[in-house]
Amino acid sequence: MTQQSNGAALTPDEATITIPTGTGSMDSSSEPKQKGKNKGKNKNKNKRRNKLKGGKKRRLTAKTADRLDLYQRSVNSPETDVDFATRVFKELRERPLRHFREDFCGTAAMTAEFLSRDTRNTAEGFDLDSVPVEWGKLHNFGSVSDGDARMTFHLADVRDPADKRPDMTVAQNFSYFCFKEREELLNYFRSIHRDLAADGIFLMDIYGGPDALMEQEEEREIDDDAFTYVWDQVEYWPGTGEYKCAIHFRFSDGSEMTNAFTYDWRLWGLPELKDVLYDAGFETVRPYFEGTDEDDEEEGNGEFDFDEKGENCIAWIGYLVALK
Ligand SMILES: C[S@@+](CC[C@H](N)C(=O)[O-])C[C@H]1O[C@@H](n2cnc3c(N)ncnc32)[C@H](O)[C@@H]1O
Numbered sequence: 001m002t003q004q005s006n007g008a009a010l011t012p013d014e015a016t017i018t019i020p021t022g023t024g025s026m027d028s029s030s031e032p033k034q035k036g037k038n039k040g041k042n043k044n045k046n047k048r049r050n051k052l053k054g055g056k057k058r059r060l061t062a063k064t065a066d067r068l069d070l071y072q073r074s075v076n077s078p079e080t081d082v083d084f085a086t087r088v089f090k091e092l093r094e095r096p097l098r099h100f101r102e103d104f105c106g107t108a109a110m111t112a113e114f115l116s117r118d119t120r121n122t123a124e125g126f127d128l129d130s131v132p133v134e135w136g137k138l139h140n141f142g143s144v145s146d147g148d149a150r151m152t153f154h155l156a157d158v159r160d161p162a163d164k165r166p167d168m169t170v171a172q173n174f175s176y177f178c179f180k181e182r183e184e185l186l187n188y189f190r191s192i193h194r195d196l197a198a199d200g201i202f203l204m205d206i207y208g209g210p211d212a213l214m215e216q217e218e219e220r221e222i223d224d225d226a227f228t229y230v231w232d233q234v235e236y237w238p239g240t241g242e243y244k245c246a247i248h249f250r251f252s253d254g255s256e257m258t259n260a261f262t263y264d265w266r267l268w269g270l271p272e273l274k275d276v277l278y279d280a281g282f283e284t285v286r287p288y289f290e291g292t293d294e295d296d297e298e299e300g301n302g303e304f305d306f307d308e309k310g311e312n313c314i315a316w317i318g319y320l321v322a323l324k
Contacts (some may be wrong), residue, residue, distance in 0.1 A: 029280035058249050060227050062255035068135045070249050070262065073224050074229035075173060078113035080302050084230035085110075086117070087202055088288070088321055091167055094197050098122065101166035101195075103158040105177030107136030108151075114153060115144045120293055122150045124162045130155055159188055163164070165197040171204045177243065184274065185268070193324060202282065202322040206270055211315035213267070219250075236267065243267040269311075273320060282322040291317040 013044070060070075065314040089097035098121055102111045105125030110153050115121050133153050141147040169192050177186040192202050211234060218231045225315040228250040235244040274285045289307045302317055 012174075017255060046108070058180050059252065060310070061251045061253050062249070062257045064250070065227065065249065065257065067249070067257060067260045068132060069139070070222075070227060070229070070257070071105060071247070072109055073226075074220070074249075075245070076107075076109045078109045081110050081170075081172065083172060084114045084115065084288075084319065085168060085306055086113070088319075089201055089202070091165045092201065092321070092323065093167075097167050097179060099164055099167050099197070100124075101162050101169040102124070103171045103192075104170060104173070105136070105153075106132040106138055107290055108133070108153070109140050110134065110170065111151065111170060112136070112140035112147075119150075124152045124154060124166065126154045126156055126160065128155065128157060138298075159191040161191075161195050165195065166200060168201045169196060171202075174205060174207065174265070176204060177263070177268060180242065180266040186276050186280055189277055189282070189322075193281045194323045198324065200324045202277075202324075204273075204320050204322075205317070206268075206273065206320055207315070207317040208267075209313055209315040212266075224256075241266040241268065257308060270318075270320070277320070277322045281323060284323040286321045286323070287318055288321060289316060303322070305320060 043090075048303065052285045063322070085100075089095075096118075097114075100111060100114050100121065100123040102108055102125045105111060105127045105316050106129075108125045108127075110127050111123045115123055125133070137153070141151065154160065154162075162169075176185065176188065177189055189202075196202065212233070213236050215236060216233055218233075220229045220231075222229050225293060230248040230250060232246040232248060232282065233243070235242070235245055238244075243263075243265040243266065245263040246259050249257040249260055251257075270287060274287075277285045286306055287308065287310060288304040289302040289310050292303060293301045300317060310318070311317060
């Protein structure tokens with residue numbers, strides 16, 4: 001596995017698998033240290049059941065689980081993301097989104113979903129690491145009709161140009177946080193602006209609120225308790241914005257896949273991102289924030305609406321939509 005010098009690394013070789021010698025029960029000291037309003041940061045709209053044929057539940061353990069499968073089940077919500085991307089593009093550009101570019105694509109779950117929606121859709125994905133890309137080809141693109149002809153994977157830097165000017169470029173799961181210096185981020189945004197079609201749109205997700213700054217763990221049960229996803233905000237330095245995070249997975253036998261993914265980031269704020277996007281040449285930058293679940297005000301409702309100012313809550317999630 002490659003450790004990218006510019007961060008956002010996936011580190012399977014460094015992931016340690018801890019198999020307990022005790023009874024296998026979960027240690028209650030692993031509860032999140034602090035809970036706050038979580039407006040969907042750890043979205044799980046893509047419910048899948050972990051069952052064998054015949055309905056028998058398979059017991060996942062740190063040894064048997066596939067970490068990229070666990071990641072997708074915990075973190076990605078391709079249907080929601082594609083719903084939002086296609087809706088916003090249609091609303092703002094009054095034409096359908098057709099050529100899509102996914103930066104930091106990893107397993108490219110969002111692109112696979114986009115291609116499956118319409119056979120006229122085409123896409124390009126950029127990632128430096130062949131491991132998630134090859135996994136994605138195998139697991140996400142098998143059922144996409146004519147997928148090979150409509151999708152080009154580039155094992156290349158996100159600052160490289162696409163083969164064809166994209167209608168939309170997306171950077172999902174906060175991957176652009178890997179650019180820690182303003183100049184680096186500005187250069188990335190400039191390269192996107194240059195590369196996009198004349199009426200192109202750049203879409204990036206973002207989260208924040210006081211909860212984001214806390215060094216804490218947050219646990220969530222996935223797929224009817226098949227396993228526990230742990231988002232670990234390991235370090236945050238207020239003077240520089242440096243931000244180290246990790247994902248661990250815990251299992252019902254008490255085993256744990258520790259540091260399945262690690263991130264060496266800077267936590268960028270929304271207003272400063274807007275400033276850098278404008279400096280890169282974007283004409284308009286529109287924030288969209290997730291609404292609150294009407295039955296549980298700790299949860300997001302999966303719906304994102306334009307809101308210049310946002311809502312002051314302990315944890316929020318949204319998109320920035322930058323128009324060329
Ligand atoms: C946090 S993962 C995100 C995967 C995917 N976007 C998702 O939503 O699940 C970040 C990915 O960015 C890739 N990456 C990091 N720096 C990159 C760069 N400069 N150019 C291309 N890919 C990069 C890593 O290899 C990794 O697969």
